[in-house]
Amino acid sequence: MLDFLQSLSDGVLFGATYALIGIGFTLVFGVMHKINMAYAAASIGGAYCGLLILKVMAGAPPALVFFCAFLSGGVLGAAVYVTCFHFIPLSSPLATLMSTVGMLLLVDEIVVHATDGMPQNYPAMFDDVMLRAGEFTMRGDLLLVFAVAVLCMVALLLVLYRTRLGLATRAVAQQPVAARLCGIRLERVNVTTFVITGLLGGIAGALIGASVGTLSPLLTTPLTVKGLIVTVIGGLGSIPGAIVAGLLVGGFENVLQLYRGVTERDLYVMLLLFVFLTFRPGGIFAPKGGRD
Amino acid sequence: MLSRHFGGVRAVDGLDLKVEEGQIFGLIGPNGSGKSTTVNVITGLFPPTAGAILFRGQDIAALPTHRRLRAGIARTFQNIRLFGQLSVWQNLWVAQNSAEDQARQGFFARWLGGQRGVREEIRQLLEFSGLAHKQDELASNLAFGEQRRLELARAMAAKPRLLLLDEPAAGMNSEEIGQLRERILRLRERGVTILLVEHVMELVMGVTDRIAVLNFGQKIAEGSPTEIQAHPAVRKAYLGGEGK
Amino acid sequence: MDFYFGLAQVIGVHTLLGLSAYIVLLTGQVSLAQAGFYAIGAYVAGMLTVLGGWHLVPALGASAVCGAAVACAVGFPALRVKGLMLVIATLAFGEGVRLFFFNFDYQIARGEIKVGPLGGEGFRQIRFFPENGWSTLEVMLFVWLFVVAAMALLWWFDRSRYGTVLRAVGEDELAAQSVGINLTAVKVSAMTVGGAIAGVGGGLYAHYTTHIEHSSFNILVATFAIAYPIVGGLRSVFGTLLAVVFVQGFLIEGLRFLGDWRNLLFGALIVLAMNLRPSGLLGTRRRA
Numbered sequence: 001m002l003d004f005l006q007s008l009s010d011g012v013l014f015g016a017t018y019a020l021i022g023i024g025f026t027l028v029f030g031v032m033h034k035i036n037m038a039y040a041a042a043s044i045g046g047a048y049c050g051l052l053i054l055k056v057m058a059g060a061p062p063a064l065v066f067f068c069a070f071l072s073g074g075v076l077g078a079a080v081y082v083t084c085f086h087f088i089p090l091s092s093p094l095a096t097l098m099s100t101v102g103m104l105l106l107v108d109e110i111v112v113h114a115t116d117g118m119p120q121n122y123p124a125m126f127d128d129v130m131l132r133a134g135e136f137t138m139r140g141d142l143l144l145v146f147a148v149a150v151l152c153m154v155a156l157l158l159v160l161y162r163t164r165l166g167l168a169t170r171a172v173a174q175q176p177v178a179a180r181l182c183g184i185r186l187e188r189v190n191v192t193t194f195v196i197t198g199l200l201g202g203i204a205g206a207l208i209g210a211s212v213g214t215l216s217p218l219l220t221t222p223l224t225v226k227g228l229i230v231t232v233i234g235g236l237g238s239i240p241g242a243i244v245a246g247l248l249v250g251g252f253e254n255v256l257q258l259y260r261g262v263t264e265r266d267l268y269v270m271l272l273l274f275v276f277l278t279f280r281p282g283g284i285f286a287p288k289g290g291r292d
Numbered sequence: 293m294l295s296r297h298f299g300g301v302r303a304v305d306g307l308d309l310k311v312e313e314g315q316i317f318g319l320i321g322p323n324g325s326g327k328s329t330t331v332n333v334i335t336g337l338f339p340p341t342a343g344a345i346l347f348r349g350q351d352i353a354a355l356p357t358h359r360r361l362r363a364g365i366a367r368t369f370q371n372i373r374l375f376g377q378l379s380v381w382q383n384l385w386v387a388q389n390s391a392e393d394q395a396r397q398g399f400f401a402r403w404l405g406g407q408r409g410v411r412e413e414i415r416q417l418l419e420f421s422g423l424a425h426k427q428d429e430l431a432s433n434l435a436f437g438e439q440r441r442l443e444l445a446r447a448m449a450a451k452p453r454l455l456l457l458d459e460p461a462a463g464m465n466s467e468e469i470g471q472l473r474e475r476i477l478r479l480r481e482r483g484v485t486i487l488l489v490e491h492v493m494e495l496v497m498g499v500t501d502r503i504a505v506l507n508f509g510q511k512i513a514e515g516s517p518t519e520i521q522a523h524p525a526v527r528k529a530y531l532g533g534e535g536k
Numbered sequence: 537m538d539f540y541f542g543l544a545q546v547i548g549v550h551t552l553l554g555l556s557a558y559i560v561l562l563t564g565q566v567s568l569a570q571a572g573f574y575a576i577g578a579y580v581a582g583m584l585t586v587l588g589g590w591h592l593v594p595a596l597g598a599s600a601v602c603g604a605a606v607a608c609a610v611g612f613p614a615l616r617v618k619g620l621m622l623v624i625a626t627l628a629f630g631e632g633v634r635l636f637f638f639n640f641d642y643q644i645a646r647g648e649i650k651v652g653p654l655g656g657e658g659f660r661q662i663r664f665f666p667e668n669g670w671s672t673l674e675v676m677l678f679v680w681l682f683v684v685a686a687m688a689l690l691w692w693f694d695r696s697r698y699g700t701v702l703r704a705v706g707e708d709e710l711a712a713q714s715v716g717i718n719l720t721a722v723k724v725s726a727m728t729v730g731g732a733i734a735g736v737g738g739g740l741y742a743h744y745t746t747h748i749e750h751s752s753f754n755i756l757v758a759t760f761a762i763a764y765p766i767v768g769g770l771r772s773v774f775g776t777l778l779a780v781v782f783v784q785g786f787l788i789e790g791l792r793f794l795g796d797w798r799n800l801l802f803g804a805l806i807v808l809a810m811n812l813r814p815s816g817l818l819g820t821r822r823r824a
Contacts, residue, residue, distance in 0.1 A: 035620050083807050092814035094766045097566065097623070099810035101759050106803025113796055221755055225631055228624045236621065263656065264639050270632035277625055281617055335714060361716030373711035375704045385697060386704040389716030403698040450716055 002135050007258040008251045013142040014211055015250015016149035020204035021223060022230030022242035023156065024197035030173040030237040031193045034096050038080050038103035039201060040224040045107045046073030046198065047205030047215055051120055062123035066148075066206045073202015074195045076107075081194035104220070111217045119216035122209030145207040152200055153243060159196070160239075169193060173237070222266065226253075229273045235283020244284055303329040305509040307343075311454070316476065316486045318496045318517070321506030327489045328370055330506070331456045334487075335367050336360050347454065362391045366452035368443045370459045370489075376432030380423055380442055383431050384414045387449035414449070420475070421445040437468050444475065454485045461492040469495055497521065541672040545744050547784050548679040552737030553757070554764030554776040555686050556730040559693070561765050563726045564706035566619075569610060569626035571758035572633035573603040573731040577738030578748050579637060579653060582662045585743070586651050587644055592664050596682075596739045603735020604728045611727035615720065630758045638750040658749025662742050679740050686733050690773045702726055734761070767809060769816025778817060 021040055028036045050069025053060050084099040129140025160166035171179040172189045180186050208223070209215040230249050234241025252272060257265040276283070304326040311317040319327050333340050336357035345353045352360055375383050388410060394402070418424040421441040426434065431442060440460060447455055457476075461469050469492060476486060476499050490496045496503065497517045504514040505526045513523045520526055553574055560567045577599035584595035610629055617625055643652035653659040665675050693699035705712045705722050713719055742748045764783065768775030787805060791798040809817070 029620065033620075035623065083811070087811045088814050094561075094566065095810040095814035098763055098766050099807045101763065102803045102806030102810065104803070105756075106800065106807065109799040109803055113800060225627065225755070229628060232621060232624050264635070267632060267635040267639065270628045270635065273625070273628045274632075277617060277621075278613060281621070337710065337714075356718075357713040358716045358718045361714065366716075367714055369711070369714075373708050373714075375707040375711065377707055378700065378703060382700050382704075386701050386712075386717065387715035403701075404692070404696045446715060 003258055004255060006136060007254045009136075009138060010142060011251040011254025011257075012247045013138070013146040013250070014254070015247040016146045017204045017208050017211070017246075018226050018230050018250050019243045019246025020149050020152060020200050020207075021227035022234055022246045023153065023239055024201050024204075025227050025231040026234065026237055026239060026242045027193055027197050029231065031169060032085070032190060034085070034093065035100070035228070036080060036084070036194075036197075037097065037100040037224065038084065038107060039100075039197065040227050041104040041107040041220045042076040042080055042198060043073060043201030043205040044208075044215065044217065044220050044223065045111060045205070046070070046076050046202030047122070047209045048111055048115070048120070049073075049076070050202070050206050050209075051122070051215070054123075062125045062210070065123055066203060066210070069202045069206035069209075070199055071202065073205065074199040077194040077196075077198015077201065078191060080198070081191055085190065085194075104224070108217050108220055115217075117217075119214040120209075122206070122213060122215045124210040124213065127210075141211055145211050148203065148207060152203055153239075156196065156200065157239070165192060225266075226269070229269060232273060233276045233283060235285050238283060238285050241283050241285045303509050304333065304340075307506070307509065307511055309504055309511070311485060311487055312502075313453075313485050314480065314483060315501045316480055316488060316499050318500035318503035319487060319489045319506065320491070320493075320496055320503060320520075325506040326509040327506055328458055329509075331367060331458050331487070331489055334360075334456060335365060358389070361389060361450050361452075362394070364390075364451075364453035365456065366447040366450045366454075367456040368440075368447050368458055368460055370462065372436075372439045372443050374431040374434075374439055374443060374446070376430065378431060379428050380418070380431055380434070381414060381427040383442060383446050384417050384449045385410065387446045388413070390451040392451055417445045417449055420448070420478075436463060440464070440468075440472075441475075448479070448484075452484060454487065455479065456487045456489070458489050459491060460488070461490055461495050464492075466494070473499055538672045541676040542744075543785065543789055544676045545672075545679050545740075547780050548676070548683045549737050549741045549744070550760065550764065550784055551683050551777050551780045552686055552733055552740070553761045554768070554780055555690055555773060556732075556734035556737065557761040558730075558765040558770070558773065558776050559690060559702070559726050559733070560730045561762065561770060562699070562702040562706050563723050564709070565615065565723060565726075566623045566762060567626045567727065567730070568623060568755070568758040568762065569607070569629045569633075570730065570734050570761035571753045571755070572610075572630040573607050573734035574738035574741070574757065574761070575633050575637060575750075575753035576606055577603045577735030578742035578753070579640075579659065579738075580735070581739030582659055582742040582748060583642070583652065585664045586659075586662055587642075592739075592743060596736050599735040599739035600732040601735075603738070604732035607731020607734075608724055608728040610731075611724040612720070615723045615727070627755065627758065630753070631755065634750045634753050637753070656750065658747060659742070660747045662746045662748070664743050666746070675744055679744065682736055682740060686736070687773050687777070694772065763806070765816075767806070767816060769813075771816075775816055782817070 021043060024039050024043070025035065028034060028039070047069045049072030050065045053065055053068045080100070080103055084103050085096055088095045088099060124141045126140030126144050131138040131140070131143070160170060168179070168184045168189050169192065171182070171184055172186060176186065208219065226249060230242055230245045233249065234245035249269060249272070253265050253269050256268045260268065307326070307330060319330065321327055329338070332338050334345055336355060340353055344351045347363060347365065352363060355363065375386065378386070415424070418427055421444060423438060423442055423445065426438065431439065434442060444460065461472055464472065473495055476488070479486060488496065488500060500517055502515065503517055503520045505512050505520060513520060513526045515523065553570060556573065557567060557570045580602045581592070581595040581599040584590040584598055585592055615622070637653065638656055640653050641655050643650045643654055651661050701717055701722055705717060705719060709719055764779040765776045767782070768779030787802050791801060794801065
């Protein structure tokens with residue numbers, strides 16, 4: 001029982017990073033009705049860029065590395081938008097899907113090329129801190145991951161619901177044509193969405209690096225799949241859904257890792273997805289009935 | 293008594309329509325009165341919230357859309373929905389799904405055979421809609437009026453007994469409306485029953501045998517075109533409302 | 537010369553993979569499950585020849601049947617979800633199959649050694665071709681026999697009413713339904729045919745490489761499967777073939793002299809190709 005609780009809590013804490021990635025997929029979907037397949041790769045890429053600060057400034061504090069990853073994520077988000085979305089007509093959804101896949105491969109290869117395929121150590125904070133309650137523990141670095149992720153989500157929700165920019169974004173997500181007629185510049189909203197999701201991705205990548213201890217391009221595929229699964233379980237386009245689903249998937253996979261081992265773990269995550277697709281295809285917060 | 297609600301919106305509420313075989317039946321009403329929803333419910337794009345749809349004595353409310361077509365109900369769309377990247381000819385070819393066509397051809401001939409068996413029928417449809425010279429053109433390259441004609445021909449390719457026309461005259465000039473009227477009358481001569489949803493009074497009053505008027509999802513009047521034109525509730529809700 | 541025959545084998549098998557996605561794409565569905573059917577075909581054919589001692593041809597038949605059956609079974613529930621949801625659902629299915637084989641052990645002793653799939657170690661010693669003394673040229677011709685057959689089949693479909701109906705569904709599902717087309721039947725049948733073709737492709741792949749493992753069927757393979765028809769354009773089966781030659785022949789083999797840089801160029805060229813020709817290399821018809 002203790003093992004179970006321990007796994008569950010570690011998993012849920014780590015699941016906060018899945019939630020961030022899920023939010024990124026879901027936001028782009030909400031605004032553009034497209035999947036940005038390059039998103040998880042760009043997030044890991046952002047985390048790698050964060051490491052660059054260590055080259056310039058040896059011994060930079062981890063917080064600075066995280067911040068750099070955050071900023072580079074935003075830059076990469078804008079780059080993905082320009083290369084994969086800006087010039088491709090909206091009527092060619094397959095082309096955007098393919099171009100983002102190409103971008104995924106490109107980002108991965110750049111990382112492999114720049115690091116010679118070697119995993120890189122990633123700095124962590126509070127990894128020597130351990131909260132204890134009897135046998136039950138909470139790792140300080142995981143708590144930090146969770147706290148930072150929650151902070152980012154709160155910041156995102158504030159941007160979306162308390163600023164004009166967020167209002168425009170939500171308007172575009174709901175009624176793109178009407179929003180444009182009201183003078184909202186679609187183009188700008190799209191870029192902003194990509195930058196915001198990029199920033200979130202960069203920090204998520206850094207948090208993953210920090211909690212795993214190393215960063216490797218091998219992380220991108222599972223992260224892409226988990227991120228998409230989180231998006232579907234939460235309901236395409238739903239931010240609260242992505243948050244809950246991220247924590248759920250994190251906890252679920254860690255518990256199954258405890259009972260079934262690391263190789264079978266992901267198989268059960270896929271099954272979880274199919275359970276949702278069959279019984280609740282609209283996601284956790286699917287509206288009951290209604291139009292269409 | 294047919295109803296279709298969207299959440300709290302009662303798009304069609306307790307509607308009772310009876311179309312006699314061989315009739316041209318007009319369905320009119322202001323925008324948002326539930327005309328298109330009625331067509332969509334009859335063809336099965338939305339299930340009815342309550343009520344039955346009887347077609348030749350059978351309740352078809354539970355049949356999926358493609359089965360209703362085979363039973364003999366075809367339609368056109370208010371905003372034209374052709375297969376744009378298929379040729380005019382192919383648009384008609386894929387639409388030959390009547391029960392009769394299915395029974396006539398064997399599985400292989402029907403699905404994997406060439407175009408031989410069906411040529412004559414499609415030629416007649418092309419002739420009927422005046423598109424014979426455009427048969428190899430992509431549907432998306434046709435002019436607006438031609439697209440409307442092709443869509444009507446595509447609905448006819450299924451050899452329907454009941455044809456639902458959802459605002460077929462929208463966007464047409466009066467010459468084209470005249471041609472459309474001719475075509476609708478010729479279809480009736482072939483024994484096709486027609487439910488015509490339309491805004492253009494010139495067409496509705498000219499071809500229909502009987503008209504029902506909808507407002508807020510409910511029928512407010514029914515009768516012959518002359519009766520409807522004189523009906524006070526109709527004038528108030530619809531004709532008067534639009535200044536006619 | 538063997539190098540070119542070997543390359544032709546790769547191109548042949550990838551063409552089958554691409555064609556299996558092509559027919560599904562015609563109906564407007566993006567399926568990332570093709571790598572899963574490909575994996576099933578590979579393991580089924582490999583197990584039948586190695587463990588069951590079958591001849592390769594009936595084993596490939598079994599691959600086709602298994603691929604088709606699983607595709608049909610996946611098709612029914614998966615095609616209820618649309619668009620991007622389907623992309624994700626099929627992606628997860630493909631990953632599920634890969635993870636299944638990652639955990640799948642079934643070994644029997646054959647003389648000194650044990651043969652059969654062994655989880656993460658993979659499935660080694662699929663030695664039908666070397667045991668029967670086939671030359672690389674013969675293997676290549678054998679592979680292309682199936683490629684030509686599959687291309688001819690799909691080419692024929694494209695000319696038949698069936699193929700036209702597939703395209704009609706891809707254009708506008710609502711209109712297709714309203715002219716009496718049974719969407720489920722059409723989509724599931726396309727998925728089934730695609731599953732059979734991918735199954736055969738996987739069976740051939742397992743035998744020419746002689747060693748398969750779960751990572752041979754990862755998301756990258758699934759992406760390649762849909763990339764070929766998308767890059768080549770959906771106008772005809774030859775677009776898919778052209779794209780495979782372009783990707784496997786030019787981008788992967790032709791640019792080998794670039795070393796590491798080749799991989800970088802690869803992603804960049806896909807991005808560039810999609811920006812310049814959003815409807816594919818051979819796709820000139822554009823929506824008005």
